[in-house]
Amino acid sequence: MSRVVKLAVIPGDGIGPEVVAEAEKVLDAVTDGADVAFEKTRFSLGAARYLETGDTLTDEDLAAIASHDAILLGAVGGMPGDPRLKDANIERGLLLKLRFALDHYVNLRPSVLYPGASGPLADPGDIDFVVVREGTEGPYVGNGGSIRTGTPHEIANETSVNTAFGIERVVRFAFAQAEKRRQKLTLVHKTNVLVHAGGMWKRIVDEVAQEYPGVAVDYLHVDAATIFLVTNPGRFGVIVTDNLFGDILTDLAGAVTGGIGLAASGNINPDGAFPSMFEPVHGSAPDIAGQQIADPTAAILSVALLLEHLGLSDEAQRVTRAAREDIEARDGSARTTAQVGDAITARLRA
Amino acid sequence: MSRVVKLAVIPGDGIGPEVVAEAEKVLDAVTDGADVAFEKTRFSLGAARYLETGDTLTDEDLAAIASHDAILLGAVGGMPGDPRLKDANIERGLLLKLRFALDHYVNLRPSVLYPGASGPLADPGDIDFVVVREGTEGPYVGNGGSIRTGTPHEIANETSVNTAFGIERVVRFAFAQAEKRRQKLTLVHKTNVLVHAGGMWKRIVDEVAQEYPGVAVDYLHVDAATIFLVTNPGRFGVIVTDNLFGDILTDLAGAVTGGIGLAASGNINPDGAFPSMFEPVHGSAPDIAGQQIADPTAAILSVALLLEHLGLSDEAQRVTRAAREDIEARDGSARTTAQVGDAITARLRA
Numbered sequence: 001m002s003r004v005v006k007l008a009v010i011p012g013d014g015i016g017p018e019v020v021a022e023a024e025k026v027l028d029a030v031t032d033g034a035d036v037a038f039e040k041t042r043f044s045l046g047a048a049r050y051l052e053t054g055d056t057l058t059d060e061d062l063a064a065i066a067s068h069d070a071i072l073l074g075a076v077g078g079m080p081g082d083p084r085l086k087d088a089n090i091e092r093g094l095l096l097k098l099r100f101a102l103d104h105y106v107n108l109r110p111s112v113l114y115p116g117a118s119g120p121l122a123d124p125g126d127i128d129f130v131v132v133r134e135g136t137e138g139p140y141v142g143n144g145g146s147i148r149t150g151t152p153h154e155i156a157n158e159t160s161v162n163t164a165f166g167i168e169r170v171v172r173f174a175f176a177q178a179e180k181r182r183q184k185l186t187l188v189h190k191t192n193v194l195v196h197a198g199g200m201w202k203r204i205v206d207e208v209a210q211e212y213p214g215v216a217v218d219y220l221h222v223d224a225a226t227i228f229l230v231t232n233p234g235r236f237g238v239i240v241t242d243n244l245f246g247d248i249l250t251d252l253a254g255a256v257t258g259g260i261g262l263a264a265s266g267n268i269n270p271d272g273a274f275p276s277m278f279e280p281v282h283g284s285a286p287d288i289a290g291q292q293i294a295d296p297t298a299a300i301l302s303v304a305l306l307l308e309h310l311g312l313s314d315e316a317q318r319v320t321r322a323a324r325e326d327i328e329a330r331d332g333s334a335r336t337t338a339q340v341g342d343a344i345t346a347r348l349r350a
Numbered sequence: 351m352s353r354v355v356k357l358a359v360i361p362g363d364g365i366g367p368e369v370v371a372e373a374e375k376v377l378d379a380v381t382d383g384a385d386v387a388f389e390k391t392r393f394s395l396g397a398a399r400y401l402e403t404g405d406t407l408t409d410e411d412l413a414a415i416a417s418h419d420a421i422l423l424g425a426v427g428g429m430p431g432d433p434r435l436k437d438a439n440i441e442r443g444l445l446l447k448l449r450f451a452l453d454h455y456v457n458l459r460p461s462v463l464y465p466g467a468s469g470p471l472a473d474p475g476d477i478d479f480v481v482v483r484e485g486t487e488g489p490y491v492g493n494g495g496s497i498r499t500g501t502p503h504e505i506a507n508e509t510s511v512n513t514a515f516g517i518e519r520v521v522r523f524a525f526a527q528a529e530k531r532r533q534k535l536t537l538v539h540k541t542n543v544l545v546h547a548g549g550m551w552k553r554i555v556d557e558v559a560q561e562y563p564g565v566a567v568d569y570l571h572v573d574a575a576t577i578f579l580v581t582n583p584g585r586f587g588v589i590v591t592d593n594l595f596g597d598i599l600t601d602l603a604g605a606v607t608g609g610i611g612l613a614a615s616g617n618i619n620p621d622g623a624f625p626s627m628f629e630p631v632h633g634s635a636p637d638i639a640g641q642q643i644a645d646p647t648a649a650i651l652s653v654a655l656l657l658e659h660l661g662l663s664d665e666a667q668r669v670t671r672a673a674r675e676d677i678e679a680r681d682g683s684a685r686t687t688a689q690v691g692d693a694i695t696a697r698l699r700a
C-alpha cells in the first residue's frame with residue numbers, strides 16, 4: 001500500500017498558475033514510480049476569484065484546505081491600482097488568513113547562492129543561511145485601526161502583538177535548524193527602540209540558548225543586519241526574527257542570492273495540527289503574467305521544501321539537485337517558464 | 351556685525367568624539383574669515399556621562415541644548431552587553447528623546463555614491479537619492495508595554511502611532527525636495543499589511559502629489575524597496591517613508607554607497623521652532639573607539655548638511671566638494687581619523 005498525500009494546490013493570480021504548473025510537473029516526475037501518491041485538489045482563489053464571486057476565502061474554502069496534508073501555493077494578488085480591487089485586500093484576506101488560521105508559525109526561507117546564480121554583489125562569498133521568520137504575530141496581527149479617517153485629524157495605529165508562547169516555539173525551531181546548519185544563530189530585532197517586544201525576543205533566545213551550548217548566538221539590530229546582508233552575507237547560519245523584519249530581510253536575501261525568481265519558502269506548522277503551505281517568495285507579478293517569462297525555480301524549490309517537510313528527503317534532495325544543476329548550466333539565453341520546468345524535470349529523470 | 355550661530359556640540363561615546371573633532375576642524379576652516387561665527391557649547395552626554403552621574407538627559411540639559419541654533423552630534427551608546435548599562439537605554443533616553451523633544455520630524459539622509467567610493471554592488475549605477483524619514487512618529491513613539499513580564503505568559507505590545515498632521519508635514523517636505531532632485535518621489539511602506547497606517551500615508555501622498563504635477567510618484571512595499579536598493583538604486587530620487595522603514599533603508603543605502611563611514615544625516619525641524627541636529631548615520635562603535643581608525647567623513651558631510659540648513663550654502667558646497675575630492679583621491683592606504691580630517695581641511699583651504 002503506497003502512502004497517499006492529499007495536496008491542496010492554489011495556483012492563484014498572475015504568474016502563479018504558470019509557475020505552479022512547472023512545480024507540479026516536477027512533483028509528478030519525482031514521485032513517479034515512488035511509494036507515495038499525491039492526490040491533488042485545485043482551489044481557485046485570489047484576485048480573479050474575488051472579481052468573479054466577491055469571495056476572498058470563505059469558511060468552506062478554509063475548512064476544505066485544512067483537510068489536506070499540505071498546500072502548494074503560487075502567488076496571489078491582482079494588478080496594483082485595479083479600482084475593482086480597491087476594497088479587497090487579497091494579501092490579508094487570503095494569504096495572511098491562511099498563515100494565521102493554519103498556525104504557520106514558522107516561515108522558513110532558505111537563502112543559498114547556487115553556483116552559477118548571479119546576484120548584484122561584486123563579492124558575495126559563500127551564502128547559505130536560512131531565515132526563520134515568525135509567521136503568526138508581530139505587526140502582522142491586524143490589530144490596527146484609525147479614527148477621523150480620511151480627515152486632516154486622522155490618527156492610525158498599528159499594534160505589534162508578541163507572546164512568549166509564540167516566540168519560544170519559533171525560537172526552538174530555529175535552534176534545532178542551527179544545530180544542523182553552521183551552528184550559528186543570529187537574532188535580528190530592534191531592541192533599542194522596540195524595547196518590550198525586542199526585550200522579550202532577546203530574553204527567550206538567551207534562555208533557549210542554554211540548551212544549545214554548541215550553537216554560537218549573536219544579535220543584530222535589523223538596520224545593521226541589512227548592511228551585513230550586502231557586505232558579508234556569508235556570516236549567517238540561521239537568522240531568527242519577527243514577522244515584519246523577516247519579510248524585509250528575506251526579500252533582500254533573495255535579491256543577493258540571484259533574485260526572488262529562485263527564493264523558496266515554507267509556511268510551516270511544525271506541530272502538524274494543520275497543513276503546511278509552500279510558496280515562492282515572489283508575488284503574482286501581474287505585469288508579466290501569461291507571457292511565459294517567469295522563472296518557476298522558486299516554485300520548484302518550494303516543492304523540495306514540501307517534500308522535505310513530508311519526510312520525503314530523497315525526493316527533496318533530487319529536486320534540489322536538479323534545480324541546482326539547471327541553475328549552474330544557465331548561459332543567459334532566454335527560456336520560457338515551461339522550458340525551465342522541462343529542463344529540471346529532464347534532469348530529474350536522467 | 352557678523353552673524354553668530356550658537357552651536358551645541360555633543361561628541362558622545364565611542365568614536366563620537368574622534369569624528370566630531372574632525373568635523374569641528376572642517377567647520378572652523380570653512381568659516382574662517384567668513385561673515386559668520388560659531389559659538390560652541392560642548393555637552394558631555396552619553397553612556398560615559400550616565401555611568402558617572404546616572405543621568406541620560408536631564409531637563410536642564412534639554413533646555414540648554416534647545417537654546418542653541420543647531421546641534422552637532424557624534425554618536426552615543428556604550429559597549430553592547432555592558433552590565434552597568436543594563437537598565438539604561440541611551441538610544442531612547444538621549445538620541446530619540448532629543449529627536450522627539452526638538453520635533454525633528456524630518457530625518458534627512460542623502461545617499462550618494464561618490465566617484466571613487468566603492469560599495470558591495472558589482473554594478474551600482476548612478477546613485478543619488480535622499481531618504482526623507484519621518485522622525486517623530488511610527489513604531490518609534492515608545493507606546494509599548496508588556497504584562498506578565500519575564501514569565502512564559504508574557505505579552506509585549508508595541509504600538510505604531512501615525513497622524514495625518516505628522517505625515518502631511520513630512521510629505522510636503524519630501525515633495526519640495528523632489529522638485530529640486532530628479533523630480534521623482536517614491537513612497538515606501540507596507541500598505542498591504544499595515545493597512546491603516548499605510549493607507550493614510552498613501553492617501554496623503556496622493557493628495558499632496560496634486561500640487562506637484564511635475565513630480566513622478568510611485569509606491570513600493572518596504573520589502574520590494576530593499577530589492578531595488580541593491581539591484582537598481584539609480585531609480586530613486588526622493589524616498590519618503592516612516593520612522594522604522596527609514597531606519598532600515600538608510601543603513602542599507604549607506605552600505606550600497608560605500609559604507610556608513612560616509613553617510614550623513616540631519617534631524618530637522620523645518621519650522622525652526624527648535625534647533626536641528628546633524629549626525630553621522632553610524633553609531634558609536636565602541637569596539638574601535640580611541641584607535642583613530644574611524645572615518646570622519648560622515649560627520650564632516652553632516653557639517654555640510656548643517657551649513658546648508660543654516661542657509662550657508664556656499665560653505666556647505668565647499669565642504670561637500672572637499673570631502674568628495676578626498677574620497678575620489680583615496681588609494682586604499684590607511685589613514686588615521688585625524689589625517690582624513692586634515693586632508694579634507696587642506697583641500698578646503700586650497
Ligand SMILES: CC(C)[C@H](C(=O)O)[C@@H](O)C(=O)O
Nearest residue numbers: 091092095247281542543573
Ligand atoms: C504579500 C505579503 C502580505 C507577504 C508578506 O508580507 O508576508 C509577502 O511579502 C511575503 O513575504 O510572503
Ligand SMILES: CC(C)[C@H](C(=O)O)[C@@H](O)C(=O)O
Nearest residue numbers: 192193223441442445597631
Ligand atoms: C540608535 C538608534 C536608536 C537609531 C535609530 O534607530 O533611529 C539609529 O539606528 C539611527 O538610524 O539613527
